[in-house]
Amino acid sequence: xxxxxxxxxxxxxxxxxxxxxxxxxxxxxxxxxxxxxxxxxxxxxxxxxxxxxxxxxxxxxxxxxxxxxxxxxxxxxxxxxxxxxxxxxxxxxxxxxxxxxxxxxxxxxxxxxxxxxxxxxxxxxxxxxxxxxxxxxxxxxxxxxxxxxxxxxxxxxxxxxxxxxxxxxxxxxxxxxxxxxxxxxxxxxxxxxxxxxxxxxxxxxxxxxxxxxxxxxxxxxxxxxxxxxxxxx
Numbered sequence: 444x445x446x447x448x449x450x451x452x453x454x455x456x457x458x459x460x461x462x463x464x465x466x467x468x469x470x471x472x473x474x475x476x477x478x479x480x481x482x483x484x485x486x487x488x489x490x491x492x493x494x495x496x497x498x499x500x501x502x503x504x505x506x507x508x509x510x511x512x513x514x515x516x517x518x519x520x521x522x523x524x525x526x527x528x529x530x531x532x533x534x535x536x537x538x539x540x541x542x543x544x545x546x547x548x549x550x551x552x553x554x555x556x557x558x559x560x561x562x563x564x565x566x567x568x569x570x571x572x573x574x575x576x577x578x579x580x581x582x583x584x585x586x587x588x589x590x591x592x593x594x595x596x597x598x599x600x601x602x603x604x605x606x607x608x609x610x611x612x613x614x615x616x617x618x619x620x621x622x623x624x625x626x627x628x629x630x631x632x633x634x635x636x637x638x639x640x641x642x643x644x645x646x647x648x649x650x651x652x653x654x655x656x657x658x659x660x661x662x663x664x665x666x667x668x669x670x671x672x673x674x675x676x
Contacts, residue, residue, distance in 0.1 A: 534567045535666050537574040541636050545578040548632035553583030555625040557654040563591040565660060572658040575612070579629075579656075592657075610662040615643030615655045622652040629656060637670040 537545070549555075559576040561568040572589040580586045597605060614629045616622035626642060633640035639662045647655070665673050 531664055533666070533669065535571040535574075535638060535661055537571075537578065537636075538668075541667070542574060542578045542581070544636060545575070545632045546582040548635075549579065549584065549625065549628045550582040552621070552625040552628055555579075555584045555621065555654055556652060557584050557625070557656060558587045559589040559656045559658070560592050561589055561658040562660065563593040567661050568658040571612075572656070575633075575656055575658065589658075609659045611639035611641060611659055613641060613643050613657045613659060615645070615647060615657070617647040617649050617651065617653055619652045622654055626654045629654065637665075637667045639666065 557576075557579055559572045559579075561572040569589065569591070576586050576589050612630075612633055614626045614633075616626035623646065630640045630642050643655075647653070664670065
């Protein structure tokens with residue numbers, strides 16, 4: 444009887460320990476399952492947040508690129524407008540190539556006598572008259588140094604009865620054939636270079652063969668290469 448009791452005691456504790464082990468195993472399994480569920484949920488939330496962040500970042504980048512594109516277009520338009528304004532306001536001057544082209548175009552008519560005039564006080568016209576005179580001189584023409592003229596408007600006249608100030612380059616000549624041909628050549632070459640030029644409506648009646656180049660005020664709009672390269676509308 445003394446040996447049976449320890450066996451029964453140990454058997455009872457073994458059953459209890461078995462139950463405890465089963466309970467602990469169940470708790471461990473539950474904790475593992477809950478941990479996996481939380482981990483899966485956290486990963487899912489993390490993936491969702493990452494996806495949302497990527498979408499928002501992509502949208503932000505697209506909006507930023509669009510804003511940059513618009514800014515670039517506006518800057519290009521502003522630069523184009525500024526260049527257009529510059530070309531409309533730039534003074535008439537010859538480049539070295541333009542001066543050589545004018546000289547080459549009128550050289551066959553040398554030694555033509557010519558005088559060049561500009562409006563007093565008009566520095567832009569004065570500088571351009573010297574460019575023209577230099578080209579004619581390089582072509583072998585006999586050219587007088589540019590000189591200024593002054594035209595005074597009449598007072599006391601009704602509005603519209605007096606013509607407005609002329610612009611561009613006006614070329615006239617006496618009626619002798621060499622001078623007429625030479626004047627035509629100057630108008631042709633200046634026009635080919637992109638400068639407003641025209642032949643005077645009347646020819647002179649003096650005997651000497653002379654061409655008179657009068658540089659009037661600068662016309663509105665582009666002149667020279669800017670005029671030739673302006674896009675057609």
